[in-house]
Amino acid sequence: MRYIEPHAHMVSRVTDDYQDMVAAGCAAICEPAFWAGFDRSSPAGFYDYFCQLTEHEPRRAAKFGLPHYCWLCINPKESEDVLLATEVIGLIPKFLGRPNVLGIGEIGLNKNSRNELKVLELHVDLAARHNQLILVHTPHLEDKFKGTRLILDVLRSDPRIRPERCIIDHVEEHTIRMVLDAGFWAGMTLYPETKCTGARSVDMIEQYGSDRLWMNSACDWGVSVPLAVPYAALEMRRRGQSPDQVDKMIYQNPLKFLSQSPNFMSHCK
Numbered sequence: 609m610r611y612i613e614p615h616a617h618m619v620s621r622v623t624d625d626y627q628d629m630v631a632a633g634c635a636a637i638c639e640p641a642f643w644a645g646f647d648r649s650s651p652a653g654f655y656d657y658f659c660q661l662t663e664h665e666p667r668r669a670a671k672f673g674l675p676h677y678c679w680l681c682i683n684p685k686e687s688e689d690v691l692l693a694t695e696v697i698g699l700i701p702k703f704l705g706r707p708n709v710l711g712i713g714e715i716g717l718n719k720n721s722r723n724e725l726k727v728l729e730l731h732v733d734l735a736a737r738h739n740q741l742i743l744v745h746t747p748h749l750e751d752k753f754k755g756t757r758l759i760l761d762v763l764r765s766d767p768r769i770r771p772e773r774c775i776i777d778h779v780e781e782h783t784i785r786m787v788l789d790a791g792f793w794a795g796m797t798l799y800p801e802t803k804c805t806g807a808r809s810v811d812m813i814e815q816y817g818s819d820r821l822w823m824n825s826a827c828d829w830g831v832s833v834p835l836a837v838p839y840a841a842l843e844m845r846r847r848g849q850s851p852d853q854v855d856k857m858i859y860q861n862p863l864k865f866l867s868q869s870p871n872f873m874s875h876c877k
């Protein structure tokens with residue numbers, strides 16, 4: 609089995625996780641910028657985090673033979689302070705030329721507030737000006753449907769944004785259709801408690817097909833499973849999907865989307 613982990617917060621994980629992922633067939637890891645579990649107090653905290661994502665974590669992953677990529681932004685959870693967010697967004701362009709950067713993410717909404725929407729628009733403008741891919745986080749539980757709709761409206765209202773260059777992550781049964789119908793990619797996040805289980809993700813593949821769709825573990829500092837993608841692949845096999853169908857979902861699809869960035873797997877091209 610080979611797979612790409614398109615969404616994992618490895619700065620919060622131990623080296624054993626890297627080892628297990630490589631042993632399970634992981635070929636590359638992509639790490640969106642995320643909330644640290646506490647609010648950073650200044651733009652300098654983000655500057656250091658962006659250095660960690662573009663310099664230090666790739667070196668740690670390389671010890672296990674794994675290419676490491678990242679996405680940059682200020683996470684929606686820290687977007688209430690628009691002044692702080694504006695300063696952090698101002699730091700990002702100087703990191704965009706680094707060789708493991710894939711785009712702007714995970715941006716989006718958390719509580720669907722006015723300030724979050726403002727900061728989302730700033731990020732979308734940043735991505736458009738620098739021709740970057742976009743990875744979007746959608747809100748949790750009861751806020752997800754409305755938040756996903758608001759996010760799609762922001763992306764569609766900017767004529768510079770092409771939906772095939774944006775992935776809307778954490779889709780569930782009630783949001784996947786609107787994302788795919790609008791031409792965007794969709795990500796299914798495999799969490800043991802919330803978001804989506806492996807079995808539910810395979811239900812959605814059976815219902816909606818496997819185009820413009822990927823699966824990720826989104827493993828972080830909370831309750832999450834770094835091997836969730838290969839476990840879901842086993843569930844696909846159990847449900848009668850062929851090895852080629854599994855390979856498409858966990859390797860070829862992320863490769864196709866991420867290869868829109870010239871940086872992704874550039875050593876293999």
Ligand SMILES: [Zn+2]
Pocket residue numbers: 615617640642714826
């Ligand atoms: Zn995440």
